[in-house]
Amino acid sequence: MHSLASPSENRRHLAARAAPPHAGDALASAFVLFELGDDCTFRAAVRFREAIAWFEQNQRSLDAESHRLWDRAKKSAAACRDAK
Numbered sequence: 001m002h003s004l005a006s007p008s009e010n011r012r013h014l015a016a017r018a019a020p021p022h023a024g025d026a027l028a029s030a031f032v033l034f035e036l037g038d039d040c041t042f043r044a045a046v047r048f049r050e051a052i053a054w055f056e057q058n059q060r061s062l063d064a065e066s067h068r069l070w071d072r073a074k075k076s077a078a079a080c081r082d083a084k
Contacts, residue, residue: 030069
C-alpha cells in the first residue's frame with residue numbers, strides 16, 4: 001500500500017523522530033538521522049541540532065545497535081556540514 005502523504009508531510013511526520021529521543025526511541029531516532037541527516041530540507045524542518053546534541057551527550061549509554069547507527073549518522077552529518 002502506498003502512502004498518500006506528500007514528501008513534505010512525510011518529513012514532518014519523521015520530525016518527531018529527529019527530536020532528542022528518550023532511551024526507547026534512540027534506535028529509531030538514530031536510524032532517521034542516518035537515513036535523512038544529510039537532507040537539507042529535512043534538517044531545516046526538524047530540531048536537528050538538538051537531536052545531535054542529545055546523541056553526543058548520551059552516546060555512552062546507547063545500546064549497541066543505536067550506537068552503531070549513531071556512529072554512521074554523525075559521520076554523515078559531519079560530511080554534510082563540511083560540504084557547505
